[in-house]
Amino acid sequence: MSDFKKRQQLSWEGMFYSIQRIDLLIVSICSAGMYVILETVKFLAERNLSVSWYLKTAGICFIIGIIINFLSQICGYKANEQDYLMCELENNGAKSKKDQSKIKKYDKRAEIFSNLTSKLNYVSMGLLAIGLISLLLYFLLTY
Secondary structure, eight states: OOOHHHHHHHHHHHHHHEEEEEEEHHHHHHHHHHHHHHHHHHHHTTTTEEEEEEHHHHHHHHHHHHHHHHHHHHHHHHHHHHHHHHHHHHTOOSHHHHHHHHHHHHHHHHHHHHHHHHHHHHHHHHHHHHHHHHHHHHHHOOO
């Protein structure tokens, strides 16, 4: 029983920690990239110069990366929530078939949300990388 109590506590803490992990870096870097792009577009507009597709690509990647990162945060929270609910039933000595069915349901949902969180994190990291590469290429090829 104490193992499930510990796991339940970790799941509870994970619901809050999942909002603060590496995803904060992704949002910060994408936001900084957007700032650089907007300042560059402002500079180009003042001089009546065209905006390169490198900048447009980077901006789109940064914005979509932030949105997908927020979605991954929601999925991470839901995964921990479902795991917490499963552990709560286990800790209460769930013996009936109905309780066992709920445990399986919570466990399956937690796994689905966890897998979705991982996939969304990889997509947002990929978009961050594409955005940074596009921005870098713009400055390397332009100046």
